[in-house]
Amino acid sequence: MxxxxxxxxxxxxxxxxxxxxxxxxxxxxxxxxxxxxxxxxPPAFLTEVLDRNADGWRAYPPVAGTPEWKAAVCGWLARRYDLPEGMVDPAAVLPASGTREALFALGQLLLPAGLAGTGGADGTGGTARAPLVIMPDPAYLPYLGAAVLNGATPWPVPWSRTAATGGFPSLPDTVWEQARMAYICSPSNPQGTLVSREGWRRLVEKARATDTILIADECYSEIYDREAPAGVLEAVRDLGGSLKNVLVLNSLSKRSNAAGLRSGFIAGDPDLVAAFARMRAYGAAGMPRPVQAASAALWNDETxxxxxxxxxxxxxxxxxxxxxxxxxxxxxxxxxxxxxxxxxxxxxxxxxxxxxxxxxxxxxxxxxxxxxxxxxxxxxxxxxxxxxxxxxxxxxxxxxxxxxxxxx
Ligand SMILES: Cc1ncc(COP(=O)(O)O)c(C=O)c1O
Structure with missing residues (x-):
């Protein structure tokens, strides 16, 4: 059935x-x-690094990521967003086999029909609120799938109208209060608009004030015209550095033309990342070791x-x-x-x-x-x-x- x-x-x-x-x-x-x-x-060194690490095809991949992969992702985040040492530490990042599956799997982690409702993998003991999931409209549809398949109600935000507020949606407080997650994409797919640093700051503050999990989908962050897009982690830094209620996802698919590698990451709130890792131990494929090695090399290179x-x-x-x-x-x-x-x-x-x-x-x-x-x-x-x-x-x-x- x-x-x-x-x-x-x-x-x-x-x-x-x-x-x-x-x-x-x-x-x-x-x-x-x-x-x-x-x-x-993709750069030629991608296949060279895969070949050099061919030994790793024999092994089951570590779901949490190798130390080299974690160091590369933390280093990239710190350089790209000018973050203080240790703001995102290795425990706060996890590999995703492409960000699509992680964006989707977060619904299972965070929504009542998933783990949160059966005791609360995030330590909250579940939630009694009517679950809304804020998302842009039009949207990358895995957000919709994550909401609907986990028994939540999508709350679409007409995204073109957010340009005037730097990507901060005008929503009644009651919506934020009933929302469990908010997916925000910058640069946005399909419009290619950016959330400003001020927009991210307001989003982080609102998410914390209403205990909503802010999920920043930044997979197009490195493809831009004039100005490097602001990232949610810059707003987090400006607000003192706590990652509470914030998750950010990024990917090598667009940045490095390596969509077939299926390589991305999720980073942020250490409690949520730990819960996600615990859930993933049961069912995630894990990122193969040679892919982690090649991904580390890609995150370490900007040329x-x-x-x-x-x-x-x-x-x-x-x-x-x-x-x-x-x-x-x-x-x-x-x-x-x-x-x-x-x-x-x-x-x-x-x-x-x-x-x-x-x-x-x-x-x-x-x-x-x-x-x-x-x-x-x-x-x-x-x-x-x-x-x-x-x-x-x-x-x-x-x-x-x-x-x-x-x-x-
Ligand atoms: C908005 C958005 N988020 C996430 C993804 C997922 O990318 P990947 O799974 O290749 O990391 C895509 C891919 O097209 C996308 O358009």
Whole structure:
């Protein structure tokens, strides 16, 4: 028997896109800009380090992470966010086999239908509050899965409206009081907007005041246009350094073009990290030792990250050159998506995505497939998410084709 909550979830966006496009042939040689899968090469030393550590394939991976991996992650966090020595110590970081699984598994840890309700793995003895999970709308949908599959109620925040408050959502206090978790993504997927340092500070303070767990998804933090995005840990530092109620996740998928490595981390509140580690001992796959070694080498190197960022900037330039004149165009501050306004090109974002494929062979994700709330903002409904991942030639060609679509 498939449990009921699963039926409440829509199919995952890419499955919906496959269904939408069905057997429709592409109007021109296909270019796929639907998936946020980096196409730049990871640095060559990645495979060298994997090979040098091949001995580790025999061993079961330590769920808590090797000392070298932990030192690399703590060192990177301290350098990137200018943190005082020891603010994030090795006990406060855990490997995640890609951040997606950790973002999802946190629901199991923190929500009443998961461990918290059966005694409280986090030491709270469980919670009697009606569980809400605050999340952006549109969203990366594992947040929605984590909430719904653990019996909680998603509380979508129309994310485009948070620009004026630096990413601090305007919500009634009663919502914060009933919320167990708040997922906040910066740079945001899909809009590419940033939470400011002040925004993070207000979020941390509000989360603590209402005993909500703030989950900062920063997996696009190293792909940015002009200004390095502020991180939640800077706000934590400014507030005195206590990690209470705060978890941050980051990943090598985008930073190092290594989505296939499945390597990320979760860091923050030592009590929550310890509880997560205890839960993971029962069921997590663990990050293989060679992957931990290669990940440590990647976190210790910034040269390849700077090169990668420069490549994305050229793609932002290209997109602005081709599409910048269109109403509603916004160059993203971070991440690698365009949140393209398709108003006038069809009756819905889904219809435009189908049309773009059928006429021009360009595959993109309709806004509708990332929506969490039924009353999502009208200005978001006609958007397409366009991943600026293809090579410059192919990307330029695809964006020109998009630009040539005639009003419907
Ligand atoms: C917003 C957001 N968070 C997290 C992830 C997960 O990345 P990974 O599991 O590769 O670390 C993605 C991947 O596309 C994403 O878009």
């Amino acid at each position: 498939i449990p009921d909550p699963l039926a409440q979830l829509p199919d995952y966006p890419f499955a919906r896109l496959r269904t939408l496009l069905g057997d429709t042939p592409p109007g021109k040689p296909p270019v796929d800009l639907s998936l946020g899968e980096p196409q730049h090469a 390849h990250v700077e090169e990668n960022r420069a490549l994305y900037r050229r793609k932002f330039d290209l997109a602005e050159k081709i599409l910048g004149h269109r109403p509603g165009f916004r160059r993203p501050e971070g991440g690698f998506f365009l949140w393209f306004d398709a108003t006038g090109l069809g009756p819905s974002s889904e219809a435009v995505a189908l049309r773009l494929w059928a006429e021009q062979g360009v595959k993109v994700l309709p806004a509708q497939y990332m929506m969490v709330g039924s009353d999502s903002l009208p200005e978001d409904r006609m958007r397409l998410r366009i991943a600026l991942v293809a090579t410059e030639d192919r990307l330029g060609e695809a964006l020109e084709r998009l630009n040539s679509l005639q009003p419907a």
